[in-house]
Each structure stands twice: as structure tokens, then as C-alpha cells.
Amino acid sequence: MEAKISNLLHWLSQSENFEFNNAIEVIDAEHSGRGVYLQVQTSLKRNDVLISIPSSYQLNFHSVLYHISKFNKLISISNVTDEIANDSEATYTKDPRYQAYSILSQEFLLQLSSFQLLCLYILAEWVLLPEWVLLPEWSTKSSVVSFWKPFFDIWPTQFELGSIPTIWNCQRSNELTEYYNKLIQLLPYASLSHMNRITKLVQADWEVIHPIVDKWNQMFKAKLTLDEQFNKFLHIYFIINSRCLYCEIPLKKDSEDKIASNFTMVPLVDFLNHSDTIDKYCYPQVNPFKKDGVVGVGQFMIRVGEHTYNQLGEQIFLNYGPHSNDFLLNEYGFVIPDNKWNFLDITEVIIQLLNKTCSKDKDEMIKLLKENDYWEDYTINYDEISYRTSVALSLIVSKDFERVKKFMLGYITEDYFIPKIKSTLVEMLQHIILNSNNKISSVNDLIEKNEEQIPKRYFENIITIHQDYIKIVQNHLNKISDWL
Structure with missing residues (x-):
């Protein structure tokens, strides 16, 4: 994991607008998993910047459209895709994404929710792209990788997210289904209701995007079955769900699906673990006027809250919201003993x-x-x-x-x-x-x-x-x- 974190930091440092406070460090601790800790004997006080990530390194509705439009010139959206013309990635004329993304019309993409668009895009770039480039006609193009690979590489595995009840409920062709069903029967009413609500959202989003996946399967003779691809989609869904941060998306600010669309995914911020104490440890801030290359949602920052960090080895926390354990289990896959919001x-x-x-x-x-x-x-x-x-x-x-x-x-x-x-x-x-x-x-x-x-x-x-x-x-x- 250290090598992957190092690669992530190197990737982010290519932008002069990236900042990661030199007093903190990402550590993979055995007792608490990955987290961010104070590693220099100093004092971090209110409003000090801990993490600052530019628009071009955030995954959201705008940045995904920008990257898709690199391979589909019919996608042209003011203030989103205007800077594509001189992008060097367009020189990969044999990149399979030209063929794959050519079937995506602008009208279809714009009517998707952010959840649907990001699930489809990440499935293509993270799961299916490696398969596509292994086909004989692309075998000489081993350099074809997603721009987002350093970000993808640090995401949790299916095993790490496997404690989320909706995954038990939705996984297909799983040998542990009988065990999962027994666990589901032991969930309390609130957890069960939450699981059923998310299950409907997952299934509805898959119904929207799986016709595209079917077409890609025909194009590239995918090695994964549709059920296997659905399980990958389910994994991606909860990576997004457990790591997305509220952020107004200009193209989606007036949409009916505001909850499912106004968010961004921010590297490094997803290493910050949850505390049930509100407005104490640190807080997010978006500067919509500070852009970096891609015309996106703006600079995303994490700043120190009321709590002063001055103890070496102290963990940096972020409150995810006033959530009960039923909510935390269903959205993130963990619980907190004696959670005050229960x-x-x-x-x-x-x-x-x-x-x-x-x-x-x-x-x-x-x-x-x-x-x-x-x-x-x-x-x-x-x-x-x-x-x-x-x-x-x-x-x-x-x-x-x-x-x-x-x-x-x-x-x-x-x-x-x-x-x-x-x-x-x-x-x-x-x-x-x-x-x-x-x-x-x-x-x-x-x-x-x-x-x-x-x-x-x-x-x-x-x-x-x-x-x-x-x-x-x-x-x-x-x-x-x-x-x-």
C-alpha cells in the first residue's frame, strides 16, 4: 500500500495546485486500517489547510464528461469540454476507448445521474479497459491506461467493502448467498429498511447502464459474464457511495436527482476516518473560482476545525454526518460502539x-x-x-x-x-x-x-x-x- 500511496502523491503533485500538509501522513494501521495521522511535532490550528485537491484530479460529473469527450468529439459542452483540442491523449488513435465511447451520445450522458455516469465510466476505465487492451488488436498498446489509475489503485477491495448489507443482498452467483441471507434476517428494522432502499437504487441504476455494457461486450468479446460485471458494478457503486463528498455540480444543480448527482470524489480525503463528533476535527471547503486545467467544480480543501492537532501520532478525523450505526453499516460498512447518533x-x-x-x-x-x-x-x-x-x-x-x-x-x-x-x-x-x-x-x-x-x-x-x-x-x- 505504501507504494500505491506514493504513486498517488506523485500523480497529484503534477498539479501545482495540489497540497498535502507536510505534517501529516497516510498510514495503514493494523488496528484501525488506513488513516491520516500527525507525523511531525507541530501544531495544526483552525483553518490550516490539510489537503487541497484541484478540479482536474477530482472525479465528478464534469471531469468524467471531459475525459469521455477526449475520445468522442461529438461531446461538446460549454465550460466542460472546451479545452480538449490540444490534449495529448488524443494521439492514441488505437485506444479502444475511441470505439467504446463513440456509442455514448451527449443527450444520453447528460440525462444520467452522477452516480450512473461515474459507475459506467469507472467500470469502463478500471474494470473493462484492461480487458480491452489485452485483445490482439490492442496488445501492442500496453501504455493504454486510465488517467485515474493511481486513484483507482488505492480504492478498497471487494473484500474490504463486503460488510455492507446491500452487497449481501445483491451479489449474483455467490457461493455465500445462504450465509448472507441469514445475516440479513438478523438485521434490525432500520438497517433492513435502509438496505432495501439502496437495493432499489442499485438495481435501477444498473438497468440504465447495462445496455451500454452489453454493447461493449459485443464490441470487445468481454471475458467477464454479465453477472460478474454486475458484481464489479456493485463494488464500484459502494466505492462511490462510501467516498463521495457533497459538492454542487453546475450541470446538475437544478436536476431532480440532487442527492444522487451533487458530489465529487477527492483523492486522499477518502483516507480520513469518521468521528461521530460534529464540527470539531476538520471540515471541507470548495473554492469554485479556483480551477486547474479542466473547467470543473473548483479546488476541494480539507481544513482544520476547532480542534488543535499537536499530539504526535494523533489521527485526523472527518465527521461524515450525524449518522446512526444502521446508517453507517449500510452506507460505509462499519459501526461505532456507543455511537451518540444511534x-x-x-x-x-x-x-x-x-x-x-x-x-x-x-x-x-x-x-x-x-x-x-x-x-x-x-x-x-x-x-x-x-x-x-x-x-x-x-x-x-x-x-x-x-x-x-x-x-x-x-x-x-x-x-x-x-x-x-x-x-x-x-x-x-x-x-x-x-x-x-x-x-x-x-x-x-x-x-x-x-x-x-x-x-x-x-x-x-x-x-x-x-x-x-x-x-x-x-x-x-x-x-x-x-x-x-
């Missing part, structure tokens, strides 16, 4: 209680909750039972529609309903603890039967989530015992 989504439990009422009451309750925007999204964090959870539970237990309506409007406080819902709430919370303990026990049984086919961290992540659930619920049970 919460339980007990929507499934509330609906089960609702289903036990008579059908007439049930229909009226659902109607009332939906009409007043109190349907679903019932949560509990360490300190509070959410207001919407209290409303739904009070309605189900009391069946007092008029008073619950006043409760919704704030005319009645929850103190009125506490005596009425206390026993049901205690029973519900005890059931949640029992359920989590049962799932922890089932996970431990799987570990014993696993025979090292699946990395232990997959199991440990699920156990951590359930253990933290138990801590949250137990805290509320302790509070309830103090209620009048």
Missing part, C-alpha cells in the same frame, strides 16, 4: 400493536395518523422517545381520538397519556430487548458455524448495533421506573 426505528413494533386492534379502530387510527403526518418513522434515541412515537402509542392504547388530536396540536402534553401507556410501553421496550438478545444469540450461533467463510467483523457489526439498542431501551426503562 436510534431505534420502532415503526414495525408500533404497526404490530396497531394490527392487534379491531379493524374499524385500526382503519380510523391509520387515517388520523396519515392525515396529520404522524404515520411511520417512529423512533427512540438514548434520551428521548420521539413525539410522533408518543402520539401513535397514545392513540393505539387510549383510542381517545379527540384528546390525541389535541395532543398532536400541543394543547395536551404527554403527561396526560403517560399513566395510560406506561404498561404497554414497558412491555414494548422489554420485547425489543428480548428480540435484540435473541438476535445476538443467533449471530453468535452463526459465528460458531461459519468456519471462517465470512469475516468475523460482519457478525460483530450486527452484534454492536443490537447491543447499543439494548442500552438505549434499558435507559428508557430506568426512566419509566421513576415516573409517577
Whole structure:
């Protein structure tokens, strides 16, 4: 890995606008994986620049269009592809990308989301290009490599990202599918819901880009099957998903898919590990007016936050957002013990209680909750039972529609309903603890039967989530015992 990091730094240093603070270093540590650490006895203070990456070395909607247009002169977009004419890469007249990218129309490319475009482009440049240049007609062109290869080389492997539940759910022709299905059954409701949502996005994006992949397969007689290519796409999808940083993309700022399009991928920044503390360690900044070659989104910088770094060997952290472990597991593949942003989504439990009422009451309750925007999204964090959870539970237990309506409007406080819902709430919370303990026990049984086919961290992540659930619920049970 040291050689790959060295190559990455050399590649980036070709731009005079690249900066990597000489007091920090990327280190591959056994206990925490790759991270960025203070390696010089100095003091890094608020607003000091840690990392600064120019536009031309960021992967995003603009830079990908720029590089595709090098091989397809019909792609011409103002302020995106204007600088192509004198680019030296155009001299590789036998580069297979001329043929491959010729089938991509400007209209097709512009209607893609950033996720779809980057997945398609990275699949071509990272996975398929090496196959294409090994074909007999390209065998003499061993110098045909992607501009982005130094960046690709430091990305996580399929093994490293393998703890993400959507990968368990979507991988094709995998001998471990049976094990993965058992793990999925042990996920809590919030994780399962998140996994199902991302699964739909993955499948929808593949439906958009796989016709292009099919055409490339016909052009170059690809050695990988379509299922194998899908698994590569899945890997790429989560490399992007776990490493993209919010950034307004001019071509996409008014699109309907803002979340799936306004991001950039920035070398070195993806080595910064997550802390659940917000606005302390460091923060991102984009200078849209500072360009470097490609007309892109601007210079992307990481600056020091409120925390002063002055301890040799101290790790540099970046907060990815106020995310629970259910979110972190599904988006990044890791969890944090005692994560302060953890919460339980007990929507499934509330609906089960609702289903036990008579059908007439049930229909009226659902109607009332939906009409007043109190349907679903019932949560509990360490300190509070959410207001919407209290409303739904009070309605189900009391069946007092008029008073619950006043409760919704704030005319009645929850103190009125506490005596009425206390026993049901205690029973519900005890059931949640029992359920989590049962799932922890089932996970431990799987570990014993696993025979090292699946990395232990997959199991440990699920156990951590359930253990933290138990801590949250137990805290509320302790509070309830103090209620009048």
C-alpha cells in the first residue's frame, strides 16, 4: 500500500495546485486500517489547510464528461469540454476507448445521474479497459491506461467493502448467498429498511447502464459474464457511495436527482476516518473560482476545525454526518460502539400493536395518523422517545381520538397519556430487548458455524448495533421506573 500511496502523491503533485500538509501522513494501521495521522511535532490550528485537491484530479460529473469527450468529439459542452483540442491523449488513435465511447451520445450522458455516469465510466476505465487492451488488436498498446489509475489503485477491495448489507443482498452467483441471507434476517428494522432502499437504487441504476455494457461486450468479446460485471458494478457503486463528498455540480444543480448527482470524489480525503463528533476535527471547503486545467467544480480543501492537532501520532478525523450505526453499516460498512447518533426505528413494533386492534379502530387510527403526518418513522434515541412515537402509542392504547388530536396540536402534553401507556410501553421496550438478545444469540450461533467463510467483523457489526439498542431501551426503562 505504501507504494500505491506514493504513486498517488506523485500523480497529484503534477498539479501545482495540489497540497498535502507536510505534517501529516497516510498510514495503514493494523488496528484501525488506513488513516491520516500527525507525523511531525507541530501544531495544526483552525483553518490550516490539510489537503487541497484541484478540479482536474477530482472525479465528478464534469471531469468524467471531459475525459469521455477526449475520445468522442461529438461531446461538446460549454465550460466542460472546451479545452480538449490540444490534449495529448488524443494521439492514441488505437485506444479502444475511441470505439467504446463513440456509442455514448451527449443527450444520453447528460440525462444520467452522477452516480450512473461515474459507475459506467469507472467500470469502463478500471474494470473493462484492461480487458480491452489485452485483445490482439490492442496488445501492442500496453501504455493504454486510465488517467485515474493511481486513484483507482488505492480504492478498497471487494473484500474490504463486503460488510455492507446491500452487497449481501445483491451479489449474483455467490457461493455465500445462504450465509448472507441469514445475516440479513438478523438485521434490525432500520438497517433492513435502509438496505432495501439502496437495493432499489442499485438495481435501477444498473438497468440504465447495462445496455451500454452489453454493447461493449459485443464490441470487445468481454471475458467477464454479465453477472460478474454486475458484481464489479456493485463494488464500484459502494466505492462511490462510501467516498463521495457533497459538492454542487453546475450541470446538475437544478436536476431532480440532487442527492444522487451533487458530489465529487477527492483523492486522499477518502483516507480520513469518521468521528461521530460534529464540527470539531476538520471540515471541507470548495473554492469554485479556483480551477486547474479542466473547467470543473473548483479546488476541494480539507481544513482544520476547532480542534488543535499537536499530539504526535494523533489521527485526523472527518465527521461524515450525524449518522446512526444502521446508517453507517449500510452506507460505509462499519459501526461505532456507543455511537451518540444511534436510534431505534420502532415503526414495525408500533404497526404490530396497531394490527392487534379491531379493524374499524385500526382503519380510523391509520387515517388520523396519515392525515396529520404522524404515520411511520417512529423512533427512540438514548434520551428521548420521539413525539410522533408518543402520539401513535397514545392513540393505539387510549383510542381517545379527540384528546390525541389535541395532543398532536400541543394543547395536551404527554403527561396526560403517560399513566395510560406506561404498561404497554414497558412491555414494548422489554420485547425489543428480548428480540435484540435473541438476535445476538443467533449471530453468535452463526459465528460458531461459519468456519471462517465470512469475516468475523460482519457478525460483530450486527452484534454492536443490537447491543447499543439494548442500552438505549434499558435507559428508557430506568426512566419509566421513576415516573409517577
